[in-house]
Amino acid sequence: MAALVLPAALLVFTLLVAPMALLARISLNHYSPTELMVEAFTAENYIRAVADPYYQQVLATTLGVAFLCTVLTVLLGFPAAYWLARMESNRKSIATILTLLPLLVGNVVRSAGWMALLGNEGGINAALRALHLTSGPLQLLYTPGAVIVGITAVVLPYMVLTLAAVIESIPRQAEEAAANLGATASTVFRRVVLPLSLPGVAAGSVLVFILCMNAYATPLLLGGPQFKMMAPAVYDQFVRGNNWPFGAALAFILLVATLVLTVIGSMALSRRYRG
Amino acid sequence: MSTLVLDRLRKRYDRTTAVERVDLTAKQGELVALLGPSGCGKTTTLRMVAGFIAPTDGRVLIGDRDVTQVPVHLRNTGMVFQAYALFQHMTVAQNVAFGLEMRRVERAEREKRVAEALRLVRLDHLADRMPRQLSGGQQQRVALARALVVNPAVFLLDEPLSNLDAKLRAEVRMEIRALQQRLGLTTLIVTHDQEEALTMADRLVVMERGRVRQIGTPEELYENPADVFVASFVGNCNLVAGTLERPGSFRTQSGTLLPCTSEAPAANDGLVLALRPERVTVTPGEGAPGDIRAQVTAVTYLGAQTEYHLDLNGTTLRASRSTPLHDDPLRRIAPGEKLTLSWDAASARLLPAETETGDET
């Protein structure tokens, strides 16, 4: 039976681990503007990436956005997940499809939708102008706010679906029992539903955090030229700068940062959940 | 403790009526059982009392207070759920303390009352356990303690014993009854088990397909069932269709005449004769001429009781009696042999035959 794990493991090994090893090797090479990549065994790319205040800032931005978006996603996603989980089954199919639909539309299209909404000539500014609430256009697009809204919207369905599955497994009667004992709706939520769905919150947060850290299309399209997150910065180095060793080093820094924080986060959450 | 009044309570969903006009007054300290097969509306009724379901019409009164519009958490009912619904993330003591916390009872007072409640259900030694570490019976008692500790105005039990094994069920049944009587709790219990209802309740409400069939004490229901459904659902009953040929004599569809002195409820035909098996006396041997005679088709030994399946020229009856002693000739009766039957003609009731009209569609 153990052999059943082999095909999948081999596939991931060949198509992920081996290429990443190749990338790791490249990250130790030396970059030269004329020859591009010189075989070497140097840590200079890592040292440069860590020491450069610009990339420190990019990493900090990425972490900040990922953290903020994860928190927002939990706050917004929990009620939505509860609503979805406790819905009668005939309407629930529609609600489930509505939750899945954005996932199938893709980040590029959704970003285009946000651009049409947030642009200076976009829907929101036009509405504000029509209501005489503003004179000039509000700068909404190409701001960190636009990126946070965009990324939150992208990862929300994952959180909602993860949490809904967990909430569904909480017996409704536990909530009814609490209400019967005198708990208001918000107390039921705080004292019964929330503690029982903590494992789901942990799983969802880890997933969402990773997705936020790795966000590419949304920050690229909504953040504007002055806003940089790690994944676009990595791609920039590979494609615009043709500096593969440095791009590879940045990629590994992003990967390690994500993994370390994910592990710490899930350990903290699971300890709290057990305690 | 207060009285509980259900006043023309009704619940309609889009197309179906779950509960059709329930009127009921439970006196202070009275235990009323809602009895019926699954889907009869008993749980819906209970949940309307608790406030989980809003009634379409009618009112719920606890004491003098109309609570129909009062949200669940302000009704002060104590409910025990079928699967207990214990909070899996809290200890036994925390579970029991929850309702008191919601009522903002001070910590010292709270701890005292939690300890009292746990002592009452003999679980004081398990206060710090988590629910999943307890047996089914223990979890049941936690649920009881949790509902009782808040001094509810009305005590509600939703099939509280269905998850327990037979022996435990009988024990807990007596415990709940004793507790309820000691504390003088006005109680509504939902059950589909007629034995449970008969042994625990002061009064029973028999429901079927959203309608109340009969309300009465266990004795009234057993001795004087209002219709065929109640007769068959409460206890065992022989039900034989036929006509009242003349006062005192009932003719079954297969032509056999059976003695019966009770009054026909309606016309003389289209009737059902209801006769409890334990009211039928069986004697071995031929008997006197004019006696009712029957052939034994099966004998079921039930320990304390023995049941005889009888054939009277095409009409089947069951008789039951305490298992005869070793030297009693009845003890050796086998299928194929004949028996003589008799019963008090007054204990056979006549009921109208069931008609399907008038049921909800």
Place this chain on the structure above:
Amino acid sequence: MAESRGMFFKSAVVASYALMLAPVVMVIIISFFRQEIISFPPEGLTMQWYVNAWERREFARGFVTSLQVAAIATAIGVPLGTAAAYALARAKLPGREAISTLLLGPLAVPGVVAGTALYMFYLRAETWLDQDITATLSGLVAAHVLLTIPWTVRLVTASLQGMDRSAEEAAANLGARPPTVFMRVTLPMLRPGVVAAALFSFIQSFENLELTLLLVGPGRTTLPVAMLSYLEFRMDPTLAAVATVQILLVTAMMLITDRFVRLSRVI
């Protein structure tokens, strides 16, 4: 109980769905705007972008390619992932934690990083094997199978954990050999998990951009890549028209799926 929920709850639900659906709705709206550079209010309404979208064959072709790649990747990845999840849950494997981390790995590596690494790896492999890999269907499908593995392992594992094992024991007791038990009892019981895995695998493959970016070739571009390529050069509503058609098709597909497998019970 829903009626007694507070304002915060209701507004959070509304905000949440507004956030998820607003860009989608917006895209549908602007697909009818007449002006080329999108601005509000519209200068008029038109269907011309739909005509344009239809004439640009790369979108229709991209849609077909995306469907094809997603279907094949799902058909390969879900069985592999299910088998692995089953082995991880039931077999006594040395280094189980490590293997399960490995299998969830594709989720943790940023798409652009994995895509670039895979592209370079493919190029090396092409030299060693003297065989085309980049820009081929097989190369693309292999990469997308990689995407499906972690989702399948995740969802099927969750399903396995919630499963009552007595039915499997009953089957074994009735004389079924382990493979038969798996095929006849375990797998059917895991169906919601497997269907969810298939759905998510399909979604992950269908909408993937980052991993795919460097692996597509001329004449074989997936829809998201075709859309990004278009967006890079033009911001007219053609893209919105393509997306609207895609939304309609995808919704129809999900409604059909829902008739056979209740999505609300799967997810």
Place this chain on the structure above:
Amino acid sequence: MTISRRTLLSGSAALLTAAATGAPKNAVAQAGGQVVIGTWGGDYGELLRQLIDQQFTAQSKIEVLQDIGNNSPRKSKLLAERQNRRGSMDVSCLSDSDTYQMMQQNVLDKLATDRIPRLGTVIEALRKDYAVPHIYSAMVILYNPSKVTTPPTSYADLWDAKWRGRVGLSDILYNYNTAVAALAGGGSMSDFGPANKRLMDWRSLDVKIYPSNEALATGLKSEEVWLAPMWLARGYMWKKAGIPLNHVVPKEGAVPVVYEAAVPRNARNKDNAWRYLNAMLEPQAQIGFAERMGYVPTVRDAQLPAELAREISLTEAQQATLKTPDHAYLLQHTASILDFWNKDFKG
């Protein structure tokens, strides 16, 4: 359920078979083989298709496939694939500085002059032995005549304090924008030294940076910005699209851009590629690009209508002052230019 599952299974089985039997690398195969053109999308790709591909295929029976993307990923692909025996492109469309870089990296094949008869008609100044010039334009100053009443005359005028917050730049043209800054600061195409200070000045004047040329067009349309250094050809297109714009050729001399096409060494279909390059130089195609996109022909025998010529070409005098990029210098400094642009200017 059984039925649907079976249909699903058989459906995927069919797909699997299709994958296993290995459909040919490209769906349709023409008698003359194919040629893969690595090109930009949008109007450029569309015009290639309309003005060159269709006729080319009709005459030669060679199928033309476009590999659409921006020049940066195209360059990365060329570089990544250069060790491989077979590359993915037969023709690569790139800007002049890009082709120079690719030539330096030994990616491109020398032009087979005998296979491209129309090379002889190419304007002398644009000739190279590793790439064919396809179209060209120059970086002028676009302005909104209703807002800007006294038009600027030089790149340096873009630093006038009265245009604070009204100058827009396209992010993807960072090296050309840096060149503009260098020229405005008194530098040259071989000395970008003065550019950095100028860029920082721009920054303090609230210059607006747009992520792409198209986004800049939106900014000009909404009159968020009034001035922009931009290709004359783009200005022509945008004017046609209804954006109120005029242009001036700067006193310092405009920076030209030539869009070229070259053939990688490891192209699979080199013969077809040479034929395609030749087709790109046909006068009709060249005029078509001029009419539709505003780029100037690179061949002497493509006669533009006088009206159009006035709108998109430079006068003899203006042509004489063109500041042709020093590609070697640019290549050496491209990393530091990008770094400064990203970190100091934008950051």
